[in-house]
Each structure stands twice: as structure tokens, then as C-alpha cells.
Amino acid sequence: MNDAPLPYGRQWIDDDDIAAVVDCLRGDWLTQGPAVERFEQALCGYTGAPYAVAVASGTAALHLACMAAGVQPGDTGVTSAITFVASANGIAYCGGRPEFADVDPRTGLIDLDSLRDAVRRHRPRVIVPVDMAGQVAALPEIQRIAREVGAHVIEDAAHSLGAVYRHEDMMIRAGGCAHSDFAILSFHPVKNITTAEGGAILTRDPAAATRLRELRTHGIHRDPARLTRPTEGPWYYEQSELGYHYRLSDLQCALGLSQMQKLERFVMRRNDLAARYDRLLAPYADRVQPLAKAPGTYRHAYHLYVVQLQRRPNESLEDLAHRRKQVFIAMRECKIYCQIHYIPVPMQPYYRDRRCATDCGSCGAKQYYAGCLSLPLFPRMNDEDVDRVVAALAELA
Ligand SMILES: *Cc1c(COP(=O)(O)O)cnc(C)c1O
Helix, strand or coil: CCCCCECCCCCCCCHHHHHHHHHHHHCCCCCCCHHHHHHHHHHHHHHCCCEEEEECCHHHHHHHHHHHCCCCCCCEEEEECCCCCHHHHHHHHCCCEEEEECECCCCCCECHHHHHHHHHHHCCCEEECECHHHCCCCHHHHHHHHHHCCCEEEEECCCCCCCEEEECCEEEECCCCCCCCEEEEECCCCCCCCCCCCEEEEECCHHHHHHHHHHCECCEECCCCCCCCCCCCCCCCEECCCCCECCCCHHHHHHHHHHHCCHHHHHHHHHHHHHHHHHHHHHHCCCEEECCCCCCEEECCCCCEEEEECCCCCCCHHHHHHHHHHHHHHHHHCCECCECCCCCHHHCHHHHCCCCCHHHCCCHHHHHHHHEEEECCCCCCCHHHHHHHHHHHHHHC
């Protein structure tokens, strides 16, 4: 039997990716050269968003998007209870207070009733919905909810590059900002394409794009119309606000450009593997079920393949969580390295101590967390790897 270690996710780097980076190394620019803008253009072309700003990470993208959305000390921002901590941290970096809306435990996506309730109570400056696992959150409805209180929407599309959702007979790409003010991407190696570390902010707002470009490089600009000492000299620049060093290097953008050419292929392969999981797991539906498809999903990006262990009759959530832990450990002993996405963020001591947990009382997030398990899924997996995971799970779960 094949027992090579199977991680839950991993990059796919080919010789042409390596050649693209080596070419860049032999050239004139290691950072802030022509590859940055070309990569940004490729992201625009693919998603349909008119402006893209490449930054050092998805987390940096969230931070700057929150700044551009105007989050300030005293403001609140609402995000999903089931996400990576960075979705909330972006709000907190700006001095804002994250509040958490609950999720639908069947999909892991933000629950609209809970969101409406949180928005009514907290009147947030931003809403940060998360495209959990690769399905787009209900953005058209979320945008309507946001507009009622003048909040901005930042789509956390770290999982969903390559996803397509349907709205009024239109097919719309994740990250395109058709129903959000900003979208953020991550290019961490487990994500759908990689630049090692990296991220981007997408927007339709040209003024916001200009400000984001300045914020990623210390808040510095050379715009003659805005310089307070325009005749100082050709070297002159000004820092007009407190920005950061959040740039993405030319080397990384060269890798990103090369990876973009494969994105469609990667996403199709992720969908094929997921379909195989769906089919092979169907006979065990009383014990394990994949996350439900959201009604608006036209194409899933399948960053993750998450299953839920099903609760047995009279089984408490605590017992389910314990059983899930046993399965997780037993799978590791077969060298199948599952992962848990995610620990509810309001459970994190940092947020718990700040009492940001108020909107997670019910709680779909706790239910979701107790039974969730992310199975290995990455484009380079073989069909036989899927068979091996399902065989192990059928025995252990
Ligand atoms: C990966 C991820 C991020 C952060 O991306 P980094 O590039 O690691 O900073 C943010 N949100 C979600 C949902 C993610 O999965």
C-alpha cells in the first residue's frame, strides 16, 4: 500500500515557474520592477476587478483594505466566526473592534440572519465575509445589508480565486468586486496559486487603489499636484500618512504570473478531485458528509475539501468533538495529514478576553467546529490518493 505522506494542501511548482523566477534573478529588478504591474494586470484580467494592488501577504491586504474602508479606533467590523484569524486582525490593526457573525454549519459560510442582527446592533464600518473553502459568500445580499448602515464590504477571497457565482443570470468571478468594495487574495503555498508569501487587494475604486499603492510603501507619494514643496527637486517625495512596507517583490510576482497561467487548470483539477471525493464518500453519508453547496455557487474553487462527521443519535457536541479528534489522530498515523479549518475566532484568547464573542452564543460555529475535518486536496494529488483517504476515513470515522 502507498503510504507517502499526504498533506492537506501543497503548492505545484514546475520548471517553467522556476525559470520565470531565475529570469527575474538574472534581470535588473529584484523588487518593484515590471513583474509587479504585470501580475496585478493578470489578476484584474482574471477576476474582472479594474484595480489590483499586490502586497506582502493576504493579512497585509486585509489590513490595508480595512484602512481604505476607513476603519478607525472606536469602529467595529463584523466578520465570520469561522475563518482564519487574519480576517479579524485586519480590523483590529486599525484600532477597530471585530464582532463575529455566526455561520451556517452546513456550508461554513456567514449566516445572514446572524449578520443582520450583528449589523443592526454594532453598526459596523466594514463587513468582512469569507469565501469559506472556495464558495463565495452570499455577496449580493451582504452588500444590501451593508448599504443599510453605510458599511463597506471586504470580500475575504483567500480561498476562492477561480470560483464563479451566479446572480440574476450573470456569472461573476470571486474577487471581481461586483458586490463588494474590496476583495483580498492570499498567495500562501496552500492557496490556489502561490508567490510563497503574498496577497493582493482588488477594487473598482480608482482613488482607493491609489491610496492603497501609497499605503503599501510607507504612505509615500510623488504626485506633483499634492506635494507641499513641488519645486524641491527631482528626488523629492513626501510621506503624507503612516503607511507600511507591505510590498511584494518582482521575484514573487514573476512566480505569481507564471502560476496565473495555470490557475484554470488547477481549479478544474481541484473540482475533479472533489467530485471523486463526493462520489466515493456518498455511501458513508450517515457518518461523513462534505459541506453543502451554497445556492449561488456556479463553480467552487475548492481551496479546501471539508467534511463534517455526522452526529450519532444522542451524541453531545463534546462527544462528537472528541470522536473527531480520534479520527484526526488515527488519520495521521496513516500519514494522512488532515487539518481543521477553523477554530472559531471568538474562542481565541485574544478575542475572548476582549469579549468579542457576543454574537456567537447559539452557535452554528461551535457545531461546525466540532465535526469539521479538511481532507487532503491539492491539484497534484492522484485519484488513488483520494481513494486512499476515503478508505482510511471509511474505516476510522
Ligand atoms: C490564508 C488566509 C488569509 C491570510 O493570508 P496570508 O497570505 O497567510 O496572510 C486570510 N484569510 C483567510 C480566510 C485565509 O485562508
